[in-house]
Amino acid sequence: xxxxxxxxxxxxxxxxxxxxxxxxxxxxxxxxxxxxxxxxxxxxxxxxxxxxxxxxxxxxxxxxxxxxxxxxxxxxxxxxxxxxxxxxxxxxxxxxxxxxxxxxxxxxxxxxxxxxxxxxxxxxxxxxxxxxxxxxxxxxxxxxxxxxxxxxxxxxxxxxxxxxxxxxxxxxxxxxxxxxxxxxxxxxxxxxxxxxxxxxxxxxxxxxxxxxxxxxxxxxxxxxxxxxxxxxxxxxxxxxxxxxxxxxxxxxxxxxxxxxxxxxxxxxxxxxxxxxxxxxxxxxxxxxxxxxxxxxxxxxxxxxxxxxxxxxxxxxxxxxxxxxxxxxxxxxxxxxxxxxxxxxxxxxxxxxxxxxxxxxxxxxxxxxxxxxxxxxxxxxxxxxxxxxxxxxxxxxxxxxxxxxxxxxxxxxxxxxxxxxxxxxxxxxxxxxxxxxxxxxxxxxxxxxxxxxxxxxxxxxxxxxxxxxxxxxxxxxxxxxxxxxxxxxxxxxxxxxxxxxxxxxxxxxxxxxxxxxxxxxxxxxxxxxxxxxxxxxxxxxxxxxxxxxxx
Amino acid sequence: xxxxxxxxxxxxxxxxxxxxxxxxxxxxxxxxxxxxxxxxxxxxxxxxxxxxxxxxxxx
Numbered sequence: 001x002x003x004x005x006x007x008x009x010x011x012x013x014x015x016x017x018x019x020x021x022x023x024x025x026x027x028x029x030x031x032x033x034x035x036x037x038x039x040x041x042x043x044x045x046x047x048x049x050x051x052x053x054x055x056x057x058x059x060x061x062x063x064x065x066x067x068x069x070x071x072x073x074x075x076x077x078x079x080x081x082x083x084x085x086x087x088x089x090x091x092x093x094x095x096x097x098x099x100x101x102x103x104x105x106x107x108x109x110x111x112x113x114x115x116x117x118x119x120x121x122x123x124x125x126x127x128x129x130x131x132x133x134x135x136x137x138x139x140x141x142x143x144x145x146x147x148x149x150x151x152x153x154x155x156x157x158x159x160x161x162x163x164x165x166x167x168x169x170x171x172x173x174x175x176x177x178x179x180x181x182x183x184x185x186x187x188x189x190x191x192x193x194x195x196x197x198x199x200x201x202x203x204x205x206x207x208x209x210x211x212x213x214x215x216x217x218x219x220x221x222x223x224x225x226x227x228x229x230x231x232x233x234x235x236x237x238x239x240x241x242x243x244x245x246x247x248x249x250x251x252x253x254x255x256x257x258x259x260x261x262x263x264x265x266x267x268x269x270x271x272x273x274x275x276x277x278x279x280x281x282x283x284x285x286x287x288x289x290x291x292x293x294x295x296x297x298x299x300x301x302x303x304x305x306x307x308x309x310x311x312x313x314x315x316x317x318x319x320x321x322x323x324x325x326x327x328x329x330x331x332x333x334x335x336x337x338x339x340x341x342x343x344x345x346x347x348x349x350x351x352x353x354x355x356x357x358x359x360x361x362x363x364x365x366x367x368x369x370x371x372x373x374x375x376x377x378x379x380x381x382x383x384x385x386x387x388x389x390x391x392x393x394x395x396x397x398x399x400x401x402x403x404x405x406x407x408x409x410x411x412x413x414x415x416x417x418x419x420x421x422x423x424x425x426x427x428x429x430x431x432x433x434x435x436x437x438x439x440x441x442x443x444x445x446x447x448x449x450x451x452x453x454x455x456x457x458x459x460x461x462x463x464x465x466x467x468x469x470x471x472x473x474x475x476x477x478x479x480x481x482x483x484x485x486x487x488x489x490x491x492x493x494x495x496x497x498x499x500x501x502x503x504x505x506x507x508x509x510x511x512x513x514x515x516x517x518x519x520x521x522x523x524x525x526x527x528x529x530x531x532x533x534x535x536x537x538x539x540x541x542x543x544x545x546x547x548x549x550x
Numbered sequence: 551x552x553x554x555x556x557x558x559x560x561x562x563x564x565x566x567x568x569x570x571x572x573x574x575x576x577x578x579x580x581x582x583x584x585x586x587x588x589x590x591x592x593x594x595x596x597x598x599x600x601x602x603x604x605x606x607x608x609x
Contacts, residue, residue, distance in 0.1 A: 006575045010568055017564045024555055046557060178557050185561055189596065193589050330582020332575045333589045336568065 001148050001326045007335030014339045015163055017182065018346070022167030022175040032378025035172035036358045037104055038263040042174065044272060046181055051260040051277040052284075053180035056187055057348020058140050061288055061341065066317035068285075068292020069307070071476075072216020073549055074231045075292070076285045077238060080219070082247030084278045084542045088535035090252045090261070091275040093514075095531075097429055098262055099270040100511050105262075106255040107363040113428045113512045115436030116367075121443060122421075123363035126255060127356055129414045131389050134352035135396020136411070141345035142397065148322050149338070157397055160342070164350050165390045169383055173358070176350040177260065183343040190340025191287050191321075195294070197328045202297040211300035212293060219549045232473025233480060241480030245487040249422035256355040271531040278538045282545065292320045298327075353389045360385045412454070419483045420446020420490030427494050432513045434494060437501040442494025449489035453482045562601030569593025 029035050042050075067075040103109040107126065111119035142156035167175045202208060208217070215222055215230050222229035223238060231238075251257060251274070261273035298305040304327050310316040325337045361382050366373070424443055427434040455466030459478035472478040509516045527533040573590030576583050 006571060009571060013564070013567060013571075017560065021560060024560075178560075181557060182561050182564065185565070185596075189565070189593065193585065193592075197585065330585055332572050332579070332582060332586040336572070336589070 001322075001334075002331075003149060003335065003338065004331045006332050007338060010335035011339050011342065014186070014343065018163060018179050019166050021178050021182070022170035025171030025175045025178065028174070029170075029172050029379070031375035032361065032382055033375060034174075035379050035382040036354075036361055038172070038174040038177065040263055041265060042177060042263045044264065044269045044276065046177060047260050047264050047269065047273045048276040049184050049280075050177040050180040051257055051273050052280055053184035053187075053347055054257050054260055054351040056180075056184060056284075056344060057351065058137055058144075058341070058345045059348065061187060061191070061344040062140075062144075062318050062321055064285075064288035065292045065320040068289035069295050069320045070292070070317050071231045072212065072293055072296075073219050073289075074216070074229060074233075075289045076219055076549070077242055078247075079281055079285055079289075080542050080546055081239070081243040083251060083281050084538060085243065086247040086251035087274040087278040087281065088538060089248060090258070091271045091273065091531045092535050094252050094425070094429060095261060095271045095274070096267065096517070097512060097514075098258060099264070099267050100517075103262075104362050105358050106253060106258055107359055109512075110424075110428075110439070111363075111367075113509070114434075114439045118424075118436055118439045118443070119363060120368075121440060123359050125414070125417045127359050127364065129417070130256065130352040130356040130359070131392045132396055132411075132414065134349045134356070134389065134393040136400060137345050137348040137352070138393055139397035139400040141342065143401075144322065144341070147319075148326070153401070157394055160346060160349070161390050161394050164346055164353065165386065168350060168353055168357075168386050172382065173259075173263065173354045176354040177263070179350060180260075180347050183347040186336075186343045187340045187347075188287055190336045190343075191291070193333060194321075194324055194328060194337060195286060195290055198291060198294040198298065198324055201328070202294050202301065207301070208293060208297045211297040213296075216293065216296070217549075219546055221550060226473040226477060231476050233477045237477055237480035237484065241482075241484040245419065245422060245483040246480065248426075249418060249420075249483070249487075253421050253425050254418075255359060256351050259355055259358065268529065268531070272529075272534060275531050275534045275538060278535075282538070282542055291324055292317075295320050295324060349393065353386060353393070356389045357382050357385045360389075413451075415479065416447050416450035416454070416482075416486070419450040419486035423487045423490035424494060427491065427498075428513070430514045431495075431498075432506065432509055432515055433498055433503050435498045435501045435503050438494040438496075438498030441497045442490040445493035446486045446490025450482050450486035453485050454478070457481075556604040558600045559604035562597045562599070562604065565593045565597030565600065567597075569595075569597055 033039050064075060064078070098106070098109055101109055101112050103112055107119045107123035110122050138157055138161060141160055142153045145151040145156045146153050167179060171178070199205075203210070213230075215228070223233070223235045226232045226234050261270045264270040264273055295305055305323060307315050307317060307319050307323060321341070325334065329337050361378055365381055366378065370377070420443060423446060424439045427442075428439060452466070454463045456464065456469035457472055457478055458464035458468055458470075459472035459475045462475060463478060472481065506516055511517050527537070569590045569592070571590075572586045572593060576586030576590055579586070
């Protein structure tokens with residue numbers, strides 16, 4: 001793939017704009033609160049688009065296209081079963097506790113609801129995960145640019161890291177959020193023409209139906225047995241593992257996305273942020289999954305659309321989108337497509353770095369190292385943390401280049417930590433008897449259970465490091481199963497330990513637990529202003545799509 | 551609020567400039583001319599819409 005001057009001009013224009021946004025916002029950042037929390041002043045349309053864009057990193061854009069080619073329409077479960085329901089639940093039920101408690105981060109909510117040790121456990125693992133994810137994103141960007149365009153690995157790493165550092169250092173979270181909105185439009189408008197061109201070349205939807213395996217064109221058909229669907233997943237793992245545990249665990253507790261709603265101007269906006277974000281989320285499969293399915297149809301009709309094999313000798317599905325860009329985009333719009341890919345990497349990286357900033361400064365530094373310092377001091381710490389976070393991300397990218405197996409291992413460990421998290425929040429918010437000791441030991445038990453199930457099961461050659469007790473049809477099926485078993489373990493241990501430990505007095509839990517929070521009727525009757533009404537409409541639309549593509 | 555500092559204006563300006571570049575490239579080059587021109591027009595329309603949605607400057 002050869003870029004020419006027009007493509008480079010578009011990439012340069014994008015870099016200029018993202019740095020310009022940081023520069024423009026620099027003057028508005030005066031305190032630690034401005035830098036790390038945007039002073040809770042961001043309008044609804046921006047928080048909603050930033051909410052969806054913070055998740056629109058490279059893993060989403062490249063990974064979902066890859067899953068589209070590998071699993072077909074089954075991939076939309078990540079959206080129509082998982083994300084949309086969880087986002088509505090967050091907006092309608094959970095956001096009043098996050099926003100109403102005045103917590104500045106998700107770990108801080110855990111301190112208010114439980115205790116310091118539960119907050120510290122969550123803050124430390126989250127901080128480690130964010131810089132690690134940021135580094136992995138950087139590594140993937142540099143590798144992709146090297147393979148696709150022959151760019152120098154070091155240059156890609158330092159250029160992307162330098163630009164992200166510049167705009168966050170100057171404008172803080174607001175700068176990251178503003179850029180996420182620009183990145184959202186760029187990704188959508190940069191990839192949508194590719195989908196249209198590819199679809200037209202493949203003969204439209206009719207062409208897909210004719211050339212793609214029917215099993216890959218349904219969402220629910222074949223779920224009766226793992227052997228009957230391309231993802232190799234059973235119904236329990238799909239509905240409970242992905243639809244409930246993993247999706248709710250990510251969308252309702254991951255501070256990276258929840259932070260975008262927490263910086264809204266008021267509670268109503270904070271509640272509507274994830275619900276409004278769910279509207280474009282319903283349609284995102286057209287941009288991120290459909291390219292993978294269209295590629296399958298093109299492979300049957302034309303040459304040049306074959307996917308390369310990776311170092312392990314397996315089909316490299318991650319090259320789905322790059323192959324389509326290479327084959328279908330001429331110079332000019334190719335520059336837009338490449339910029340969209342770069343934007344997705346930078347968006348993912350910036351989201352992680354800003355979440356890391358806030359958690360490090362508020363939940364670790366202010367709590368354990370220097371409480372009661374001035375706002376100016378925390379602004380300086382926030383900026384220094386940005387530099388440190390970016391440098392650790394760069395170091396992680398280089399480690400990933402040399403020791404890929406260590407990165408796989410770390411990713412696996414983090415997935416164990418994440419699996420049971422939703423049980424802790426769910427019990428904490430909806431059962432007042434849940435105690436700090438219960439939450440802490442529940443999380444530990446859930447994480448250990450996830451590791452144990454992975455250790456006794458094998459899928460696609462991975463796992464089984466304790467014993468080979470059972471085999472899954474696919475790694476995805478294994479991940480979904482581990483998630484729901486870990487959730488149950490966390491749920492049970494949290495409940496049991498809570499019952500034998502002393503609960504906090506009811507008065508201390510007001511505003512933090514559902515049964516102890518005064519339920520004021522939402523005064524807003526207009527459907528588009530009421531999170532519940534909006535949520536029900538979004539849910540109905542999602543249901544219709546599930547029926548159409550059953 | 552200064553219109554030039556509004557995010558809608560910034561996004562609009564970015565897409566206007568990108569669209570103009572694509573349109574110019576499309577009409578002056580034969581390879582991929584149709585796709586570049588069509589995308590150029592789409593981007594210009596989107597950019598103009600975003601810029602128009604930004605609030606007018608305070609006088």
